[in-house]
Amino acid sequence: MKPVGYFEGESMTRRKVFAVAGGALGGIAGAAIVLPALGFAIAPIFDEPEEDWQAVGPLDDFVPETYVPRVITIVQGIGEAGKTTVYVRRGSADLGEDPDSYIAISTRCAHLGCPVRFVQAAGNFICPCHGGVYGFQGEVIGGPPVRPLDRFQTRVTDDLVEIGPRYSVTSQLEPVRARDPGEFTGGVWEYLYPPRPSTAPAP
Amino acid sequence: MNSQEKERYLREYEVMKKKGKPFFPYAILKDSTMALIVVAVIVFMSLWLGAEQGPKADPTTTTYVPRPEWYFFFLFELLRVIKPPELVPIATIGIPTIAMVLLLLLPFYDRNAERNPLRRPIASIAGIMTIVAMAFLTFLGANAGSPTDIEVEVAPQYEAGKLVAAQSGCLACHQFGENGNNGPGPKLTEIGARLNPAAIARSLEIGPGIMPSYAGLAEEQPEQFRDMVAFLASLNGEEQETSETEESASGTPHSTGSEGAAGGAGETSDSGSGS
Amino acid sequence: MPDLQKLLPPPMRRPPKPGHPGGNGAPPAGDGAVTDGAPASPKTDDPGRRLTTGVKDSPADLVGWVDERMGGASFLTAMLMRKVPKGTNWFYTLGSATLFAFVVQAVTGVFLAMYYTPSPVEAYASITHLTNDVFLGEFVRGMHKWGASVMVILVFVHMARTFFFGAYKYPRELNWVIGVVLLILTMVMGFTGYLLPFDQRSYWATIVGVNINGTGPIVGPYLSDFLRAGPEFGATTLARFYAIHMLLVPGAIIALIGAHLYLVVKLGTTAPPWLRADRKPKDARSQPVDAFAGGSYGSGDGSAK
Numbered sequence: 015m016k017p018v019g020y021f022e023g024e025s026m027t028r029r030k031v032f033a034v035a036g037g038a039l040g041g042i043a044g045a046a047i048v049l050p051a052l053g054f055a056i057a058p059i060f061d062e063p064e065e066d067w068q069a070v071g072p073l074d075d076f077v078p079e080t081y082v083p084r085v086i087t088i089v090q091g092i093g094e095a096g097k098t099t100v101y102v103r104r105g106s107a108d109l110g111e112d113p114d115s116y117i118a119i120s121t122r123c124a125h126l127g128c129p130v131r132f133v134q135a136a137g138n139f140i141c142p143c144h145g146g147v148y149g150f151q152g153e154v155i156g157g158p159p160v161r162p163l164d165r166f167q168t169r170v171t172d173d174l175v176e177i178g179p180r181y182s183v184t185s186q187l188e189p190v191r192a193r194d195p196g197e198f199t200g201g202v203w204e205y206l207y208p209p210r211p212s213t214a215p216a217p
Numbered sequence: 218m219n220s221q222e223k224e225r226y227l228r229e230y231e232v233m234k235k236k237g238k239p240f241f242p243y244a245i246l247k248d249s250t251m252a253l254i255v256v257a258v259i260v261f262m263s264l265w266l267g268a269e270q271g272p273k274a275d276p277t278t279t280t281y282v283p284r285p286e287w288y289f290f291f292l293f294e295l296l297r298v299i300k301p302p303e304l305v306p307i308a309t310i311g312i313p314t315i316a317m318v319l320l321l322l323l324p325f326y327d328r329n330a331e332r333n334p335l336r337r338p339i340a341s342i343a344g345i346m347t348i349v350a351m352a353f354l355t356f357l358g359a360n361a362g363s364p365t366d367i368e369v370e371v372a373p374q375y376e377a378g379k380l381v382a383a384q385s386g387c388l389a390c391h392q393f394g395e396n397g398n399n400g401p402g403p404k405l406t407e408i409g410a411r412l413n414p415a416a417i418a419r420s421l422e423i424g425p426g427i428m429p430s431y432a433g434l435a436e437e438q439p440e441q442f443r444d445m446v447a448f449l450a451s452l453n454g455e456e457q458e459t460s461e462t463e464e465s466a467s468g469t470p471h472s473t474g475s476e477g478a479a480g481g482a483g484e485t486s487d488s489g490s491g492s
Numbered sequence: 493m494p495d496l497q498k499l500l501p502p503p504m505r506r507p508p509k510p511g512h513p514g515g516n517g518a519p520p521a522g523d524g525a526v527t528d529g530a531p532a533s534p535k536t537d538d539p540g541r542r543l544t545t546g547v548k549d550s551p552a553d554l555v556g557w558v559d560e561r562m563g564g565a566s567f568l569t570a571m572l573m574r575k576v577p578k579g580t581n582w583f584y585t586l587g588s589a590t591l592f593a594f595v596v597q598a599v600t601g602v603f604l605a606m607y608y609t610p611s612p613v614e615a616y617a618s619i620t621h622l623t624n625d626v627f628l629g630e631f632v633r634g635m636h637k638w639g640a641s642v643m644v645i646l647v648f649v650h651m652a653r654t655f656f657f658g659a660y661k662y663p664r665e666l667n668w669v670i671g672v673v674l675l676i677l678t679m680v681m682g683f684t685g686y687l688l689p690f691d692q693r694s695y696w697a698t699i700v701g702v703n704i705n706g707t708g709p710i711v712g713p714y715l716s717d718f719l720r721a722g723p724e725f726g727a728t729t730l731a732r733f734y735a736i737h738m739l740l741v742p743g744a745i746i747a748l749i750g751a752h753l754y755l756v757v758k759l760g761t762t763a764p765p766w767l768r769a770d771r772k773p774k775d776a777r778s779q780p781v782d783a784f785a786g787g788s789y790g791s792g793d794g795s796a797k
Contacts, residue, residue, distance in 0.1 A: 055732075058717060058721040058728070059714055059718060085277045088724050089725070089726045089727065092726065092727045094274075094276070095276060095612035095725070096276075096612075097277050098277055099276075121279055125305065126309075127696075127699040127703040129696070130279070131279040131280060132279070133386035135384070135386065137429050138386055138389070140386050143283055143293075143297075143700065145300070155401075156390050156398070156401045157300055157389075158296070158301070158302055158304075160305050192723065193713065194706035194712075194713055196305060196306070196309060196704065196706055196707035196712075197712070207710075207713055208710065210714065212723045213723050223662050223663075233577040233578050233763040235575065237575040237763075238575065238578075239576075240571070240573065243576070244576050244584070247584070248585050251582070251586075252592040254589075255596070256596060259642055260635065263635045268633040270620060271689075272692050273692070274612075274690045274692055274694060274695035276695065276725070278692070281692050281696065283700060284697070285697040285700070286682060286697065288644045305707065306709070310705075310707055310712075320672050321673075323655075323668060323672075324660045324662075324664075328661075329661075331658070334657070334765065337658065
């Protein structure tokens, strides 16, 4: 007994309807479970940071000829694991910098993130992992690092030098938004290694 | 493999299986013995080598020398030897990804029906070369030292100069024996045979090319500077009479001057062997 | 075209219909051992049931009781009593040795997880407490730590054995692919696991490892952010690695080991490649024979019985 309106060659059968509906409902149920969980895992990529400025010492502590190490907190709330060392100096007129500005260099090697150390006798930074060497301004003079050392923004407030968010530099020491170690900066690389919302804008 | 080879293999396999023994207990016995050996090895290593904790994680350090676990040493060494910055992504993701893809797709490009390794020269040689390369890279990675440690043996009167050289960043660009980087500067293992002390001192003061100038060191700490020149001049590749206890030299607290020379480098670096 | 069914190993064949002779020529049912009065069921004429039919008659028929409700005895018998090819030697134990090392890691890992706190502030202290104050704490932690190295070594040696024996070729290609994925997952376990003690070595090795991922173009920076839960090593990075190390990757490994073992049982392990079927070997270490000369076993006259 054929249903009303049946015609020869009709394609939609009861079986097909159930198969499609079952698949669609199951898909919705699955998505309802997986998508929030995935979003939960991916969310930190899109968290925007708060700008944090910390005082590291009076103006007289810092000289243009050498760096002094200071400890700052870059992640709040986890104690020692959230701190890092920065090397700070006053700007040097010999190098064409403003003598009233301060330069803060990160100890994070631009190759893969190992802690670099400043060697005063040679006036350069050495990385213990894969042989990277940086000159006095953080520019690469040897080894595999792909760009100069990162810097932190600096300002002076109430006669104290303050350190702010991190930024990266191109090989010409032009500031760009902070990148992870191992990522080239400048030119086309700005698009191949895109800036992330989780970092602060460049100065 | 074409279908004739497949069929031949299946037939032969059927025969080999018929001639075999049941899994239980013959293979089970071998498996159980091996399991016992594995557990015995793990227990023995745990009792003998222990599980000491290293120092607590300290992101503010400037003296630590990071190293991965030993089974990643081959990748670590690969990153060390690939020096030009343009090639860094090849070392970090290019080579490992290609290696993984080659490994994964092996049965699809090796379609030879032959299984005997003696009759598969390409496969066997490629396999052996891969094993040797990975073992060699692992060995090199294990020996890669800290950038502030020179292990070349010298007579006791040159130990002071050796310490100054180690703490002054020379290893970043020069190689002393097995320590340091092979570039951008020349190897200094036998520099004493090539240059006389005056020439060495002049090189240090001028800082030829991209080498930094140590004139500042010569002015402010002339004694350390002289010690370093003497040490470098002694590296002429001849057998030296060394002190009895080699390690005590690098740990010996020198006069306060040498700590000044090291500046931001602080104390002798600690390497990553605490775990 | 010969019947491919006859050539496949016994567990892969379709089971014989009830009342028909089985693969080994066993007679059909009718031994009177059926207790429930139903017509002859497939399991009583399956030759693999040799083990349990005797037990069925005894009063305390535990095996039969379970088997009637679970029905797995014939599968178990087939798995345990399957033949391994002639010449199987000690090299073939490496696979089960790796599995055993994984079991050791899993068991010691469970005990360690009872004492560990995955917070950057407290992780190191919890490990110190476990090592120094808990009975056998240092020993169990040592087993887990050295067991990891042992497992990595065994995985590589097992892979090398499979490679040199040509055991990845037809029909075992899929098994090799699963094996390589297991190798990668084992290295991932090593990588995520050695962050957990949170000492200097752990911390810096992880920083470098995560930054290596970041060097991939376009997706690299986001991948690093995903692994680290942010642009810097932060409060939830350790917890993320802990979840990956304890839940995500072990689940994947267990599922893939199951698939790997299933294929090993189904397809069988290979014979050592230097043995040939047409030669009567005096012992397992016979000399290699040219595989494609003679071809006496290809004539199909059953001479290789």
